[in-house]
Amino acid sequence: MSAAISSAVVQLMREYTGRGPTKARTYIDEDLITVVLQDTLTMGERSLVRDGEADLVLTSRKAFQRTMSTQMIAAIERHSGRSVFAFLSDNHIDPDIAVETFVLAPIADGEGNNEGNDVSQN
Numbered sequence: 286m287s288a289a290i291s292s293a294v295v296q297l298m299r300e301y302t303g304r305g306p307t308k309a310r311t312y313i314d315e316d317l318i319t320v321v322l323q324d325t326l327t328m329g330e331r332s333l334v335r336d337g338e339a340d341l342v343l344t345s346r347k348a349f350q351r352t353m354s355t356q357m358i359a360a361i362e363r364h365s366g367r368s369v370f371a372f373l374s375d376n377h378i379d380p381d382i383a384v385e386t387f388v389l390a391p392i393a394d395g396e397g398n399n400e401g402n403d404v405s406q407n
Contacts, residue, residue: 286311286313286364286365287310287311287312287313288311289364290311290313290318290320290360290361290364290365291309291310291311291320292309293360293361293363293364294309294311294320294322294357294360294385295309295322297353297356297357297360298322298325298349298353301349301352301353302325302327302349303327304325304327304328305325306322306323306324306325306383307323307324308322308323308324309321309322309323313365315389316370316388316389316390316391316392317386317387317388317389318361318365318386318387318389319384319385319386319387320384320385320386321382321383321384322382322383322384322385323380323381323382324381325376325381325382325383326342326378326381330342330345330346334378334379339378342376342378343376343378346376346383347374347376350374350385354372354374357372357374357385357387358372358387361387365389367389367390367392368389368390369387369388369389369390370388370389370390370391371387371388372385372386372387372388373385373386373387373388374386
């Protein structure tokens with residue numbers, strides 16, 4: 286499942302930005318799936334960063350992430366068999382790393398072991 290999710294996220298990034306990351310690793314833990322991507326910036330984005338426009342690149346990346354969120358969520362749901370409750374995404378310029386995180390909806394009682402380390406604060 287991890288490899289399929291990594292491949293799907295890389296493919297979506299390639300389709301939307303014109304270049305996919307060169308490294309991707311997916312971490313799965315109960316109700317959380319996180320994909321860490323490395324070497325994500327396009328040549329144009331790298332040029333902008335060199336010219337001091339890192340904020341513009343980050344703003345542009347946020348727009349791409351909003352645009353592809355529906356397809357990202359669908360890919361995670363397809364490969365995990367679980368519903369996505371929340372999708373969080375962010376980028377870092379130096380080093381060039383992006384993180385796509387999916388919080389999965391809780392499994393209904395009787396469908397699996399959902400005994401986590403939940404902490405509630407009032």
